[in-house]
Amino acid sequence: MRAFLIRRLLQAIPILLGVTALTFLLLQLAPGDVLSQFSQNPTIAAETLDSMRHRFGLDRPWYVQYLLYLRNVALRLDFGESFTRHQPVFAVIREGLGNTLLLSGAAALITWGLAIPLGAWAAARRGRRVDRLLTALASVGLAVPELLSGLLLLLIAARTGWFPVGGMHEAGWERLGWWARGVDVLRHLALPALVVGLVPLAARMRQMRAQLLDTLHQDYITAARARGLSETRVLFRHALRNALNPMITLFGLTLGALVSGSFVAEVVFSWPGLGRITMEALLAEDRYLVMGAVLMSTVVLTAGNLVADLLLAVAEPRLRDG
């Protein structure tokens, strides 16, 4: 197991190096350069620019810049300075990533919290009205892009006033107690989490339904029924538990999407996550922030895939040696 983990970690290194090189190259292609872009900007202290020039070799050839960037990131987690936010890039990214994970975590809770019972319900009532209704809803649900469902919920929020229309906090939230703060964040979280959570819901629900139906056709279920156990008992004690196993593996596979899945919802609902930060950085041509954010999103995706592989390796020992 340890050898497997070490091998996978080593495999991640060239990927991260490659992605860094790729983003660095793309940003070098962009017209203009950081020094001339920001040297005339009165809001940026000359010392900041000087320090950046020194740390990242902004006046030196691009390959020196690249090596300096790699060294700073790897040794000191120094991703440079965000010129538009007047903060180190790492601080900006860390905060954004936290908000993104909060949003996508809540979304995952919604997805799986709904998909498993609904999928099981559809399977247990296979071919009946509930099943057909859920299947129809799922096929429509697959066609609603999150951009549309997001704007629709925003419209409802704006018209009814039941939910805040974006952001993460009410004005003046700093003065609230911790309980009121929590409620405030939850109220802001509800709609974007619903939007992100609904996207994969239809697919997960169908997978759960298929899994449970598969299990219900196994011999041991027939045996349990033949022993005269009640249908409820067969379903809950025998079938459901076994149907959930592959779903756990599937859950692992979706971990990597945690950071990218909420991108659009973050922009629509002004949720201060990594996606929105990246978008603003792109529009403001805040290069080091763009680079850091792309790199960080890759790290999270790679880490998510790694965890998924570990889960899979635990469940299927044969794969470890593959």
Added chain:
Amino acid sequence: MGERAPGRGGRIGSLRGVARVAAAVLGILYGVAALAPLVAPYGEASLDRARFYHPPQRLHWVDDAGHLHPRPFVYATRLAPGAEWRYVEDHSRPMPLLTWVRGERYTLVRGVSSDRHLFGVADGRANLLGTDPLGRDVLSRLLYGARVSLTVGLVGIAISFSLGLALGALAGYVGGWVDAALMRFSELLLSVPGLYLVIALRSALPASLPPSRAYLTVVAILAVIGWAALARVVRGMVKGLRRSDFVIAAEAMGASPVRVIARHILPNTLSFVIVAATIAVPGYILGEVVLSFLGVGVQEPAASWGNMLEQARSLRVLTSFPWLLAAPAAAIFVTVMAFNLVGDGLRDALDPRGVPEGEAR
């Protein structure tokens, strides 16, 4: 997926039921998009400064006196006194919708220009889907926008799938270091989360682009992102087919590698590729929509469904002028739904072993 027996012909013609209706809907959408300047009553950038935020105008058949009119009509409107952006119908001035009316001059394709529009009113303006903040006709922008939004996906997919097929076949057939290099590179692209890769690619270009270059940029970004996943699947299929008897036979008869790949191997991946492409189209269309929505795709004054949605984003619009959201949203929804249904239908038609979705256990 996976290996496929050789020589299975396409059965695209055998779409059934809902999928056939969806295919017809797509045909109409693309037809209307191609004829957009003719079908649209006004130009995509034509402003009417007296009609900002005009709500959709109702079509009437019966007037106040109870007379049935031979053709549908709208009432002329004017700004309601006192209120901001509220319009009242002037029931003394019905304006019948005429067909083949004279309007702005347009060029349909190079050399074919006209000033006739499919429908319109004789004088004044009829905005059946309302107007936007600049007084432009939403219906006309929707039709012009369809040209961008509906084609970007197809062109992007054509490029990325050609790339994916060619590179995947190359990697699978040649093997060795070519295979290794291509696969490592595709891994690299796949390890950056989708929209972050889009941002990284987009950041190499200036923030604002002229419309023609913006279109190409969006296509290029979508193509670069899309080929990697397909190339990996095709590579796997080609590796499997490479050892099959008919390929070995073709090689023994002295066929060149290019001929073997193009004539013997790729045709066997075709039905998979067609289905995969159809299923992927909505993703590409949404790619343009999202890019334009984020303000880095197709930009004003050119219309696309994405930048029309972008316009509908502000709270003021959402609360007071919801038709600006409804029109592009409905267009996107119908298109995506239709492609999904056709994709499902094609999958069922081309892969008899696959269980139809509704019957899946």
